[in-house]
Each structure stands twice: as C-alpha cells, then as structure tokens.
Amino acid sequence: MKVLNLFLFLFFVSQVNYTSSSPIHNFLACLQSNSSTSNNSISNAIYTNTNPSFLNVLHSYIRDSSFNMTTTPKPLAIVTALDVSHVQATVTCARTSKIEIRIRSGGHDYEGLSYVSNNPFVILDMFNLRSIDIDIPSETATVEAGATLGELYYNIARKSKVHGFPAGVCFTVGAGGHFSGGGYGNMLRQYGLSVDNIIDAQVVDANGRILNRETMGEDLFWAIRGGGGASFCVILSWKIKLVRVPEIVTVFNVQKTLEQSATDIVLQWQRVASTIDRKLFIRVQPQVMQQGSKKTVQVSFIGLYLGRANKLLPLMNTSFSSLGLKKQDCSEMPWIETTLFWNGNPIGTPLEVLLERTPTPPHSFSKHKSDYVKKPIPRAGLETIWKKMIEVESNNIMLLQWNPYGGRMSEIPEGATAFPHRAGNLFKIQYITTWQDDSVEALNRNIELTRDLHDTFTPFVSKNPREAFLNYRDIDVGTNKGGSLVFAKDFFKDNVKRLLQVKAKVDPSNFFRSEQSIPVFPKKLSD
DSSP states (O other), X not given: OHHHHHHHHHHHHHTSSSOTTSHHHHHHHHHHHHSOOSSSOGGGGEEOTTSTTHHHHHHHTOOOGGGOSTTSOOOSEEEEOSSHXXXXXXHHHHHHTTOEEEEESSOOOTTOTTTOOSSSEEEEEOTTOOOEEEETTTTEEXXXXXXXXXXXXXXXXXXXXXXXXXXXXXXXXXXXXHHHTTOOOTTHHHHOOGGGGEEEEEEEXXXXXXXXXXXXXXXXXXXXXXXXXXXXXXXXXXXXXXXXXXXXXXXEEEEEEGGGTHHHHHHHHHHHTTTSOTTEEEEEEEEEEEETTEEEEEEEEEEEESSOHHHHHHHHHHHOGGGOOOGGGEEEEOHHHHHHHHTTOOTTOOGGGGGOOSOSSSSOEEEEEEEEEOSOOOHHHHHHHHHHHHHHOOSSEEEEEEEEOOGXXXXXXXXXXXXOOOTTOSEEEEEEEEEOOOSHHHHHHHHHHHHHHHHHTGGGSXXXXXXXXXXXXXXXXXXXXXXXXXXXXXXXXXXXXXXXXXXXXXXXXXXXXXXXXXXXXXXXXHO
C-alpha cells in the first residue's frame, strides 16, 4: 500500500505544470516524504489548479466575494490537512521550498489575508480538523482549529444545559482564528473574551514541531491569545474552560427610530451599559431605514441577560428606564437557543442550523472597520453621526454595532493576554457595510462610504493610538510594509513590544507572515 501511495503521489505531481526545479514542484515532492504513513495519505489532501475540485475547495471557505474574483490571486496549492502530520509537512515543506503559507480555518477574514497573497503561496486549510471533545466533569473542552463556533455551541448543549462558552455570535466562524484574535462575544461582561477562558493550546511551530502550553512556553501562549496565531504558528486546537449559564436566560430586541426618541435612549445607554449588572449585555445597533418618503435611523437595542425576565425588568426600570422594556419584549429560552437569536434566526429554528458551515447569504461583498469609545458621545455628536449615516447610505446595508464593555473586561489587566482593550472603554464599534453588486464601481464606492462614516467618528473615539480590533480585520489600519508598526499599535497598544520579542524568538525567519502579521525586527529594536 505504501508503494502504491507513493506511485500515485508521484504521478499526481508529474501532472502539475511546473518545472522540476520550481518551488511548487519541490513543495509537492517534499510533502510525501515529510508526512506520516497513516491511513490519511497526504495525496488525498492536496489540490492544485489541475485538479477539477481546486476552485470548489478554494471558494468553499471564502466568505467575502470581494476575494472571489477572477482577478484575485490564487494559491499554487491547497492542503486540506486530514491529520496533524499534514500540517507539519505543509509547514516544513513550505519553509524549505521558500513558499509563503496562508492559514485558513473558518474563512471569515474581512480582508482575505488568510487565503490571498500577492506572492506565490499555498493555503493550509484546517476545515477537516474540527473535532470537539466536551468534558463536563472538568468543565473543559478541546476544540480543533477548523471547528466552527456553531459546532462548539451545539456540542456543549448536547452534554449540558448549564454550560456555554463566551465567543462570537456568527456561528460559521472558525475557532482557530476567532480565539487567537481575542474571541469577542455577548458574555464578555460576565466572563471576558474567549482568550480569557483558554487554558491550553496545541500548535505547530515554524520548525514543524507540535507544542503545547508547557513546551511552547508562557510567552508564546500569551501571544496567541489575542495576538493573532498566524503571526507565530499554526493553531491545531484549543483547550477551553466552559462557563456556567442558567438553564433559562432572557433576550430582547427593541427598535426605536429617531422620531421615537432613539437619541435620548442612546445617550442613557452610553452612561449605563458598561456599569449595569454584568450579567446584562445590551448591544446598540443603528441602521438607516426608509420611513414613508424619507430616511431615518432606527436603533435596535439587543440584549442578553443571564437570568429570568422577572429579574431583568426591575433592573432595567431602575437603571435604563428610557428604553421602556416590557415583559412582552422579552423571550426566555435556554442559552443554546440564544445563539440562534443573536445570529438573526427566528425563534424556534432547529438547533441543527448551528452545524451548517455556509453563511447566508453566501454571495455578498463587505467592508468592516472598528473603533473604541472611552467617553460618551454628546447629543450633537450623535446627531452628526445620524445625519452622516443617512447621507452615505445607498444601495447597500450599512449598520453599526456598539458593544458595551465593563464588568469582567475592566478587571483583566491589558497585559494579561495579547488582547489589550480592557478597562477605560465604554464600548466598541463595528462598522459593517454589505452589498450584492459585483462591479468594481460598487466595491470602490461602498469602501469609500464606509471610510467616510468612519472619519465622522474621529472626534469621539480613542486617539494616539486610534485603537482597532484585530479580528475585525481592516487593511486601512496599515500594514507591516517597510517595517511599519502603526497598525500594530492600533491593534495591540503597549503589548506590541512583547509581541515583537516573542516573534523574534519563535519565528526569527519570519516564515509566518501576512500584510498585518507581527514583523521581525533586528534584535536591538526588538529589545
């Protein structure tokens, strides 16, 4: 069988239109000799452009059609790793063949950096490595990088009605990249981020070695929790600490237009959302809507309360009375069902939807940006923002998500993990613009409209640096071209220095790199 596999692999390599001395030929030939002789032959995991399934595999996990054009640079090969040895071989062979590697788990990369490069590159696709092992007695779980958040939530719920995990609301996101960038969710005020609940990890380093927390050391373990794992290694799996949730929790979604005093309500929300009971998370989501013959802004107040409605209503009446929350606005349900509610699924949607890996709509274009707010935006500022939103809204969907801080987030020091945005923030903003028109004109127009709205917020958000969230990937923040660290200061603040030191130690050849990866500087600069 081993001889047959080798023959088939060499035949496969010979069909690829590359010279015998080309880097990709060397890479493909190297893979066989560096992968284990397990039942999963690496030849079954390799796709090049001569393979009829190549484009299907490539497109399956491209979540933004902006990076799915005919002009988008394509990889020389895709390795859809079937076991850990394939990951090791891909790293080893890409390094020795001097080919750039991009690592993809769920594909929700707003700038496509996990699967697009202007240099010759291969994709290491982790979607086959998606096992999840839930251990309720120890209240832990081991999650492979290619597993989605929906799969994690579903598997937790199969074992327990009183456990959950603080992570994102989009359940097709992959655990590998989501956790390594921070892992932001609607339980952060009670339990912090995903990275605050990670107790171990398994990775493959630039030398192809499999490491865990003990063998990688605390510096690298610190860096991959919020610093973006793809700057340092390949994340294989995470060991996470599950959190306790009540059997029944409460959600609500109340919409108010400007004509229904939305501005007054937002003003009060800014004062209380970060100081109210930490079991309560209320997102503010402004969006332009048509009202008769004119446009207005409608603000959705979307809440999760880790408790029953009879406890929530008195709390809201005391601390956030301007919203006027009523019993009929509240829906009580198990925590697992709230994951569907927050994703926009109707109440009663079967839980099996959490296992679907294709986002809806599958064909769309988007631009995302982020900001942090440390002081309440005054009324005049809000009115300027509403006016600008109405002005820039066109044939697209443009909305903002304002996510409150406080609670547990204010108690964790900025340097505890590589993710630095902790105390002092009232809320974080995500700017989201989506559209369907695939023309270049629409792409350029909507990106500029999003930037225009972002500029309007300049007086009201953090400064020096203007902070941004790594997972809301935004190339406008900057790149490491020419050794620039402006982007890194925005993402990581004072944690940049330690990240540089970790990078210089674990990946001195800068093998793991992208436009926004942590660079390698000369030793004096790193020090």
